[in-house]
Amino acid sequence: MSSFDGYIVSPTLGDRRLTERVSGTDQDGSNVETSVTVERPLALFLNSREIVTLMTIGDYPECLAVGYLLNQNMLGNDDVLTAVEYDEEADAVVVRTQRETDFEEKLAKQTRTSGCALGTVFGDIMETFEDTVLDPGARIRTSWLYALTKRINTTPSLYLEAGAIHGCVLCETDRPLIYMEDVGRHNAVDKIAGYMYLNDISPAGKVFYTTGRLTSEMVIKTVQMNIPVLISRSGFTAWGVDLARQANLTLIGRARGNRFVALAGEHRIVYDADPNAASDEPAGAGRKAATADS
Amino acid sequence: MSSFDGYIVSPTLGDRRLTERVSGTDQDGSNVETSVTVERPLALFLNSREIVTLMTIGDYPECLAVGYLLNQNMLGNDDVLTAVEYDEEADAVVVRTQRETDFEEKLAKQTRTSGCALGTVFGDIMETFEDTVLDPGARIRTSWLYALTKRINTTPSLYLEAGAIHGCVLCETDRPLIYMEDVGRHNAVDKIAGYMYLNDISPAGKVFYTTGRLTSEMVIKTVQMNIPVLISRSGFTAWGVDLARQANLTLIGRARGNRFVALAGEHRIVYDADPNAASDEPAGAGRKAATADS
Numbered sequence: 001m002s003s004f005d006g007y008i009v010s011p012t013l014g015d016r017r018l019t020e021r022v023s024g025t026d027q028d029g030s031n032v033e034t035s036v037t038v039e040r041p042l043a044l045f046l047n048s049r050e051i052v053t054l055m056t057i058g059d060y061p062e063c064l065a066v067g068y069l070l071n072q073n074m075l076g077n078d079d080v081l082t083a084v085e086y087d088e089e090a091d092a093v094v095v096r097t098q099r100e101t102d103f104e105e106k107l108a109k110q111t112r113t114s115g116c117a118l119g120t121v122f123g124d125i126m127e128t129f130e131d132t133v134l135d136p137g138a139r140i141r142t143s144w145l146y147a148l149t150k151r152i153n154t155t156p157s158l159y160l161e162a163g164a165i166h167g168c169v170l171c172e173t174d175r176p177l178i179y180m181e182d183v184g185r186h187n188a189v190d191k192i193a194g195y196m197y198l199n200d201i202s203p204a205g206k207v208f209y210t211t212g213r214l215t216s217e218m219v220i221k222t223v224q225m226n227i228p229v230l231i232s233r234s235g236f237t238a239w240g241v242d243l244a245r246q247a248n249l250t251l252i253g254r255a256r257g258n259r260f261v262a263l264a265g266e267h268r269i270v271y272d273a274d275p276n277a278a279s280d281e282p283a284g285a286g287r288k289a290a291t292a293d294s
Numbered sequence: 295m296s297s298f299d300g301y302i303v304s305p306t307l308g309d310r311r312l313t314e315r316v317s318g319t320d321q322d323g324s325n326v327e328t329s330v331t332v333e334r335p336l337a338l339f340l341n342s343r344e345i346v347t348l349m350t351i352g353d354y355p356e357c358l359a360v361g362y363l364l365n366q367n368m369l370g371n372d373d374v375l376t377a378v379e380y381d382e383e384a385d386a387v388v389v390r391t392q393r394e395t396d397f398e399e400k401l402a403k404q405t406r407t408s409g410c411a412l413g414t415v416f417g418d419i420m421e422t423f424e425d426t427v428l429d430p431g432a433r434i435r436t437s438w439l440y441a442l443t444k445r446i447n448t449t450p451s452l453y454l455e456a457g458a459i460h461g462c463v464l465c466e467t468d469r470p471l472i473y474m475e476d477v478g479r480h481n482a483v484d485k486i487a488g489y490m491y492l493n494d495i496s497p498a499g500k501v502f503y504t505t506g507r508l509t510s511e512m513v514i515k516t517v518q519m520n521i522p523v524l525i526s527r528s529g530f531t532a533w534g535v536d537l538a539r540q541a542n543l544t545l546i547g548r549a550r551g552n553r554f555v556a557l558a559g560e561h562r563i564v565y566d567a568d569p570n571a572a573s574d575e576p577a578g579a580g581r582k583a584a585t586a587d588s
Contacts, residue, residue, distance in 0.1 A: 020535075024555050024557035024558075025563070026553070026555055029563075029565045036534075037530070037532065038532045039509065039510060039533045039534075163528070163530075164528060183509065213458045216349070235330070235331070235457030237333045237458055237477055238313075239334070240333075241330055259321050260320065260321050261318050261328055262320075263316055263330070269319070
């Protein structure tokens, strides 16, 4: 896997499985050829139990599987992974642990009583959430923030090639390190979580960037990953803000050019750059301005 | 419920439950006050069975409940609604039918065997999808398309007020009729489906507009609703395109200003406007350009 300028993982370009060329018609009635993003099902098994089928572009299936299980609290700290097997033909990943996980036990119990275990599982996630203490000493400099958004927006990506895709980036100081994209916003986060776990990358000193909205789910996942700063070019939901304040997460949204709004954990922000200097984001360059969908 | 200029339903503005004022810090380190979108849980019951908890802004809970059940194929043509009860304090909606629905029966069976019935339900949806014949005689004029996108983009909305929200609009010729917004993209569609059902609005001659991406799910829902034209300012996924072609749905994406790309059902498009006339979408006006998240 080759990587763009300084990245550990940069967007998967040139993989013909991830985008498709299709022909259509434009506003003049002329034939056009364009690229569209692929979405395909990926069935996820934990040991012998089928957990979920995810719709994904399909790169990094092992990372997605492990990250999903981690972020759903279905894999705990005391679970030992023995194998992560991707079967390309079956569109399936099997994650194996040394012994049956706590989650499977809970799920089995629930199935015998009242159907899906989603209530229980969500309760577990909130327990972990409440117990997590994010590094109060971590800092985010505005000079890093401006450099990061500029670099991320100009990095060659599937978004720039085909659109209709979300991006998440794990960063450190002013450097983007791991840039994952997916049709499912949460898949992009989960792939990064899985990559960090499988490659033993610590969350210490890291900053998380997403193109998506700062919702409750996005805040919960960032806290699950133990990352103290979450940045987005998009907007906030009220519950996302509430949870970020509870968890003492630094929540920065609407980060476009040299502008942003922080609605939680502002004490980590160091204002070391002049926001009135020339903007890094000229109109029409790279990623577009945020929208309703963001 | 007052409505903006010609709409049957326009975005719910001025309802203090839907946005929240929060204070934070901007790029200069100055205190700012801003609006953020609310998301709250809504538990949905079909007769005595709890179906799902949806995260929603919370307007039109009855429409959301009924539309969700319709679009999930949990309510069929032969089911007779006897009541739709919204309990604001409990954040719950109960939908009651004359007799137990087919879906509940299937779900009960599934629960006794292998857990969640999602596989079965999805199979049902695809069966309906394959059986649906969308009106081959329906037309979409490019003059309507340009007028629609201009009107929708300049309609006062929660998006313009607080961002981080999706919009869907049911349209007829060049007129937007029902504009619903929600933090969940699919909730906005479902609220329109529910509204149409509860108010006996026919899909004949209608066009569906979404701010969100043209994914498989969005295409399936539009076909479920029997609407022959789907327009978005955002991009496509390959599976969305495939399904639209299968269903003979007219699929128009990246509709911004006077530009668009149609990737399915192009025979319904009538090119009666000059795309080179002055664009209806000057930079910075109304809704922003589409993004990764769209």
